[in-house]
Amino acid sequence: xxxxxxxxxxxxxxxxxxxxxxxxxxxxxxxxxxxxxxxxxxxxxxxxxxxxxxxxxxxxxxxxxxxxxxxxxxxxxxxxxxxxxxxxxxxxxxxxxxxxxxxxxxxxxxxxxxxxxxxxxxxxxxxxxxxxxxxxxxxxxxxxxxxxxxxxxxxxxxxxxxxxxxxxxxxxxxxxxxxxxxxxxxxxxxxxxxxxxxxxxxxxxxxxxxxxxxxxxxxxxxxxxxxxxxxxxxxxxxxxxxxxx
Numbered sequence: 001x002x003x004x005x006x007x008x009x010x011x012x013x014x015x016x017x018x019x020x021x022x023x024x025x026x027x028x029x030x031x032x033x034x035x036x037x038x039x040x041x042x043x044x045x046x047x048x049x050x051x052x053x054x055x056x057x058x059x060x061x062x063x064x065x066x067x068x069x070x071x072x073x074x075x076x077x078x079x080x081x082x083x084x085x086x087x088x089x090x091x092x093x094x095x096x097x098x099x100x101x102x103x104x105x106x107x108x109x110x111x112x113x114x115x116x117x118x119x120x121x122x123x124x125x126x127x128x129x130x131x132x133x134x135x136x137x138x139x140x141x142x143x144x145x146x147x148x149x150x151x152x153x154x155x156x157x158x159x160x161x162x163x164x165x166x167x168x169x170x171x172x173x174x175x176x177x178x179x180x181x182x183x184x185x186x187x188x189x190x191x192x193x194x195x196x197x198x199x200x201x202x203x204x205x206x207x208x209x210x211x212x213x214x215x216x217x218x219x220x221x222x223x224x225x226x227x228x229x230x231x232x233x234x235x236x237x238x239x240x241x242x243x244x245x
Contacts, residue, residue, distance in 0.1 A: 009196070009211075009225050009232040017054060017199060020237040024197055025058035027233070028135050031193060035134040036065050043129045044103075045136040045183070046095070047074045047147065048087025051197055052137060056095035066102040070129045071095070074138055075148035075171075075182035076108040078115045085178060108168065108181050115181040116170030122181055123168040133191040140198050144206055144219030148182035150174060151218060159184040160216050160223045166190050185223050194224060194232045199239060207234070 014020035028044065035042035046052060073087050081088045088107050096103055106125050112118030138146045145151060149159055152174040159169045159182070166187035171180045188194065198207055209219060216223040224232060 007228075007231070009234050011234045011236060014235065014237040016237055016239055020197070020199065020235055021054035021058050024055045024137075024195060024235045025062065027195065028055075028059055028137065029062035029064060031135045032064055032069055035192075036068055039130065041068045041070060041130045043131065043133045044069060044071045045074050045133050045188075045191070046071065046091060047137055047139045047197075048076070048090050049139055051139045051199065053090065053094050055137075055197065056091070060095055060098040060100040063099055066100050067104075069100075069103045070106055071103050072106040072126050072129060073108050074136065074146075074188065075180055077178040077180050078109065078118075079178055081107065081109060114170060115168075115179050119168040119170050119181060123166075123187075126168065126183070126187075127166070131190055134193070136188055136191040136194045138188070138194060138196050138221075138224065140196060140203060140206065140210075140221045142202055142206060144210055144221050145173075146196070146221040146224060147188065148173065148180035149185070149220040149223075150176065151220060156217050156220065160220060162186055162189060162223070162227060162229075185227075188224065189227060189230050191230055194230050196221070196224065196232060196234045198234065199237045201238070204236060204238075207236070 032042045076087050077085045079085050108122045110118045110121050140146050148171045150173040153171050164186045167184050169184050171182050210222045
């Protein structure tokens with residue numbers, strides 16, 4: 001937690017996507033089970049995109065007291081939950097089923113016309129969850145973005161300020177479609193463990209670059225990898241998913 005000194009990111013390699021999905025799901029389930037033994041509830045923050053989809057399926061089958069688990073997103077596209085681009089729609093379909101159907105989902109999208117206008121209400125909903133979050137699961141794009149903290153987006157420096165107040169921030173990515181809402185770095189670090197899930201040679205190269213010293217606004221995932229307040233486990237496998245997150 002903040003104030004403690006943590007080791008550098010731990011790399012966990014898997015032979016393929018199926019093995020990676022199983023390993024990460026098992027690790028998340030173990031963290032949630034430990035949390036539920038100690039506290040009244042547990043909290044899980046996940047990312048959307050194609051990368052975590054198989055892991056969601058594995059996690060949904062784990063036997064946990066899911067009714068005591070709250071789930072939210074690291075980021076969301078500012079689209080209706082019925083839109084195919086919605087991260088909420090993906091999580092509801094891929095994770096909140098089987099045993100995990102009993103979990104409580106906290107969505108980020110609300111009725112505000114823009115993510116900037118909806119950010120405060122979104123954070124109020126997320127901030128009511130048990131904190132620190134027990135697990136935050138992040139992905140990474142080929143441009144080094146994580147959550148929806150994109151290189152070149154307006155307000156990125158403020159969003160990557162670990163000393164800022166934890167919050168949701170509105171984001172308009174320079175190239176990616178849809179305006180978005182994202183947890184800022186301070187909110188992502190309000191957690192007990194961060195898991196970064198990546199696959200393929202291109203993302204391995206970006207990850208290696210992000211491990212090197214340099215500006216976080218160039219590769220925003222660097223801000224997560226170089227902080228030492230929260231332990232980071234990096235799950236990598238050699239074959240890339242069908243589409244980038």
